[in-house]
Amino acid sequence: MTPPYYDQLAEWTEFVPESEIRRLLLIQVKYYFGGGKPGSLPIGTFQKILYQIAEELETEGLDILNYGPTGGLPSLKKTLGNRIKRKDNVILPNGEDDILISTGSQQMLYGLLDVLLRPKDVIVMARPSYLGFVVPVTKLGGEVLSVPSDMNGLIPEYVEKAIIISERELKRTPKAVYVVSDSDNPKGTTISEKRRKELFNIATQHEILIIEDSAYREIQFTKIPDPIKSYDKENEWVAYLRTSSKEAAVLRLGYSVLPEKLMDPMIKDKGYLDLCTPSLNQRILDIYYSNYIDKVLGDILRVYKERRDVMQKVIDDFFPSDGSRTNPTGGFFFWYMLNNEHFDSAKFMQDVAIPNEVVYVPGQSFYPIRGYSISKNDNELHGNRIKTNGMRLSYSYTTPEIIQEGMERLGKLLQQVA
Ligand SMILES: Cc1ncc(COP(=O)(O)O)c(C=O)c1O
Numbered sequence: 001m002t003p004p005y006y007d008q009l010a011e012w013t014e015f016v017p018e019s020e021i022r023r024l025l026l027i028q029v030k031y032y033f034g035g036g037k038p039g040s041l042p043i044g045t046f047q048k049i050l051y052q053i054a055e056e057l058e059t060e061g062l063d064i065l066n067y068g069p070t071g072g073l074p075s076l077k078k079t080l081g082n083r084i085k086r087k088d089n090v091i092l093p094n095g096e097d098d099i100l101i102s103t104g105s106q107q108m109l110y111g112l113l114d115v116l117l118r119p120k121d122v123i124v125m126a127r128p129s130y131l132g133f134v135v136p137v138t139k140l141g142g143e144v145l146s147v148p149s150d151m152n153g154l155i156p157e158y159v160e161k162a163i164i165i166s167e168r169e170l171k172r173t174p175k176a177v178y179v180v181s182d183s184d185n186p187k188g189t190t191i192s193e194k195r196r197k198e199l200f201n202i203a204t205q206h207e208i209l210i211i212e213d214s215a216y217r218e219i220q221f222t223k224i225p226d227p228i229k230s231y232d233k234e235n236e237w238v239a240y241l242r243t244s245s246k247e248a249a250v251l252r253l254g255y256s257v258l259p260e261k262l263m264d265p266m267i268k269d270k271g272y273l274d275l276c277t278p279s280l281n282q283r284i285l286d287i288y289y290s291n292y293i294d295k296v297l298g299d300i301l302r303v304y305k306e307r308r309d310v311m312q313k314v315i316d317d318f319f320p321s322d323g324s325r326t327n328p329t330g331g332f333f334f335w336y337m338l339n340n341e342h343f344d345s346a347k348f349m350q351d352v353a354i355p356n357e358v359v360y361v362p363g364q365s366f367y368p369i370r371g372y373s374i375s376k377n378d379n380e381l382h383g384n385r386i387k388t389n390g391m392r393l394s395y396s397y398t399t400p401e402i403i404q405e406g407m408e409r410l411g412k413l414l415q416q417v418a
Contacts, residue, residue, distance in 0.1 A: 012139045019131065020365035030357040031406025032398060036185060036332045039397035040303035041249055042296040049287045053280070068279040070271045071263075072101025072255075076286040080242075080255045083289060088217070089230040090240065090257060098235055098257050100266055103277045105215060105243035105254030108266075109133050111273065112211060112239055115265045116175050117142040124162045125178040126154040127373060127385065128366030130185045130213065133178055135369065144371030145174060146384070151326050153189035154179050156198035162374050163206050169381040170372075176209040177202075182224055183216040183331025186366045186392040190329055193225035200231040200238070209259075210238045218247035218297065220330035221305045235259050246332070247297065248288050251281040304332070307395040310403045315393075318411030320418030332396035337363070338418055343389040348417065358410045363390025 024034040057064060071077075077096035084090045084099075092098040102108040109132060113123075119141045125134065127146035137144050145166055147158035159177055166174050179199065181191045191199075203210045212228045229240035240257040244250075258266060270276075311334055315325050323338040338345075346362035353359065367386040375382060395403055 015369065016135055016139050017369060019135070021131070021361060024359055024361060027354065027359055029354060029359050031402060031409065032359050033393045033395070033403075033406065033410075034359040034361050035397065036394050037397045038246055038250065038332075039307075040300045042292065042300060045288065045292045045296050046249055046284070049284055049292070052287060053283060056283075064280055064283050066279055068276045068282065070276050071267045072099065072277060073279065073282045073286065076101060076282045076289075077255075079286050079289045081257075083293075084240075084242070084257065089226045091230075091233050091235065092257060093235050094260065098260070098263070100256050100258050100263060100270075101277050101282060102254040102256065102270065103274050104245065104252045105213065105241045105256070106132055107270070107273060108239075108241050108254045108256050109211070109213065110136050111266055111269045112176075112262075113137055113140045113142065114269050115262065116209070120170075120172070122166050122170060122172050122174040122372075123176050123178060124159055124166075124174045124208075126184075127368075128186055128363060128387075128390070129178065129368075130180060131366050133211075133213070134366070138368065138370050142175075143170070144368040144384070145170075146368055146371065146373045148374075148376050149187065149189070151187075151189060151324070153181070153184055153187070153191040153195065154199070156195050156202055158374060158376070159199065160202050160206075161379070163202070163208065165374055165379060165381050166372075173206060174208055176211050178211045178213065179228070180213045180215065181228055182214050183219065183328055183333075185215065185331070186333055186361065186363070187335035188326045188328030188331050188333040189335075190224055196225055196228045197231065200228050203237050208237075211241065212238050213241045215241070215243050216246055216331035217242060218293075219301065219304060219332070221301060221308065222329045224329065229257060244285050244288075247293065247300065248285055251278075251285060253277060253281055253285055304330075304396060306400055307398065307403055310400045311393065311395040311407055314404060314407035314411060318408050318415075320411075320414050322418050323414075332394050334393045334395070335363070335390060336393060337387075337390040338414070339389075340418065341387070341389055343417065345388060345391045348414075349391075352413050352417075353410060356409060356413060358406055358413075360410070361392040361394075362388070363392065364388050366392070 126149035232238040
């Protein structure tokens, strides 16, 4: 007999799909361009830090191995606050009190939506967008309003148009605009300084929060503009999200600068989500960000840049010319799109790529499961739109040799259908 609670789980369990990326992680192939895992970590540095901590445990063990404050350890917040001020020109009017530590930036994305959303509240974002944000919007009762993006990322003109159409058709001013300014996931695009300024102006004029997810801020091969957050001198309009997962180690630690009025409800929410982020991980990363990151970042970046260069050349040499790729100057991903809008990259992967030992993430995974959209061509509100002809290709975890072989193979397979 099946106990009744199996059939009466929360409603969202019925309409929220399993993450495509988690599903793909289970597939074993030789040429894996699916997940966005870091493949260049300063392992020797973490060995040193762990030895140091082993010694610290003798005198401070009871604190290091214990619960800590929900909002994060003060000394880590100070270290990260100083780094953000120095490197990103971000002003923290209340010093480290403006920083919140989270268990991954994923928890911060979820927490922000948990705190912000009332039923049917609208969140504006690019189409496609990071699915770790797209799906929780729907899960938590909000409405996604997606806008077209181009090979340079989110387009301010369409964000403004979305706000106006939302007010007219849905009778709601959107609550927030979500943007990955630096080397976006999934497309690898970086927003220009001009667009950053325009987005900030739109947010302040319409009194909307910007959620600026800068997960790939440190993984940059060229100089990029300051974050949108740097314009937010009073710390009112932009929630600025960062993570250690790409530049340090995946110790599940995110760090954000939050507007003052959001801080208390976010800490309240986090208290119910996890009580606190592990103190040991915070101590490890405090040492890393205080003493080591600037010494090892150059080596980390060299590895990613070489992989990016190899992938770029193979796409240019072997992929169908009847398609286009983005031009990532950092981060972990390329986005490639065939011009043929009928091409179904999920079906192609299942039927052709996987049998040939290649995995990528089909583009459709990054489109909302529900919600609204606006298009370039008219001023109407449309249903959700999914394009099937794109794919996200990750170069972060695979060696240059594997990238060369696997991407060449994928390019030749695509040639047969283009
Ligand atoms: C754009 C973006 N935001 C947030 C995250 C979540 O990162 P984490 O929870 O490891 O900090 C990721 C992870 O891939 C990401 O790509």
